[in-house]
Amino acid sequence: MGVRASTPQGEREIRARLVVGADGKDSAVAKFAEVPVQQYENARFGYLAHFRNLPLHGGIGQTWFLEPDMAYAFPNDDGVTVMAVLPDKKRLPAFREDLEGSFLSFIRALPEAPPIDSAERVTKIIGAVNYPLHSRKPTAPGVALIGDAALTGDPLWGVGCGWALQSAQWLAEAVAPAATGRGDLDRSLTVYERRHRRRLRGYQYLAADFATARPFNPLERLMFSAAARDESAARHMHLFASRLISPLRFLNPMAVAKASVVNIKHRGAAVPPATRLSRTGS
Known part of the structure; x- marks a missing residue:
């Protein structure tokens, strides 16, 4: 196993017992290793912006479940608050026609809405209109995937970075004996795969179901x-x-x-x- 890289001096081959794919939802490592991917459509899109001097009810983060739309307000450092909206894709044409107007109108219409008009927006409105969920088998012979390369959740739940760190820790713990010559690598990867599946599969199932923007059960x-x-x-x-x-x-x-x-x-x-x-x- 290993990787082949193109450099100014030509191609270079680096041999390794284990290649770790930590390269995101569109993982090139997973593609080169021919790891199959299961994709789930996300019926919502999302935009966010940062505001200064935006007081929140109770001074803590808030979440709005609007069925099917979603919204968030999270206080950050230095008096900055992140406002995020995740509407149903049926509303996408209006956002494409007038992003700023639609974004602000969405926030103004929230129950007990933060006073957005008296706040100062300090960043552009950024986001993604198509962000499907991905699930991959986190291992292949000589390959392990962590973070979004193995499992890309719905941004709605805000757990991607946490899962990336957790899966990296699980992999390190599983392969440490093999890396030091005291264990079998294939068996270690099986341990990692089982732990990854046991800990995250249930969450991903629920997230993929909720990403259809269906009514609450x-x-x-x-x-x-x-x-x-x-x-x-x-x-x-x-x-x-x-x-x-x-x-x-x-x-x-x-x-x-x-x-x-x-x-x-x-x-x-x-x-x-x-x-x-x-x-x-x-």
Whole structure:
């Protein structure tokens, strides 16, 4: 195994027992190794910009579940706040016709919207109109993929960098014995592949399903509504959205029962047209 590079002095071949692909969702390493890819369409697009002097409700990050549109507000350093919108692609023609106007109008229409008109925008509005999800087998003979090269999630959940660091750690732990001559490399890669699949496959399945911009299912509606009404349910939702707990733990019987109790207590209250969740980070 190894790689072949083109240099000003001509082609150069570098031999290695293991080639690591850490080159993103369009991984050249995966293509050269002929690792098949499974692609899931993303029915949303996204744009973001940075603003100064944009106060947020409670002073913490916020998420809007608008079914099917999404929006985020995250405080950054030096008094700067990131505003991101992820609308259904049905709204893409309007954004293409007037990006700034559509972006600002979208934010103004949010429930309890941040005062965007009194803030100072300090960056351009940037984004992507087509960002599908990718899943690849994270190993091949003499090859290992980490980060987006192995699994590209939906930017909506903001976990790509975390997964990149986690998968790099899992790979290092798995192959360390083989790298020092005390283990079998193929067996080490199998260990990495199994851990990667066990830890991330469930999240990716849910993300790919949610990326279709379908309506909330009854269980999602139950859990999201409770998170908007109860502090402990909101913390539980934050742990799941940040991928700090598994889908099974998020939907464990006790959590579902608590969400049911929270919503029953609020049954007589007016139901807001959208759900806004406050969170402390991603």
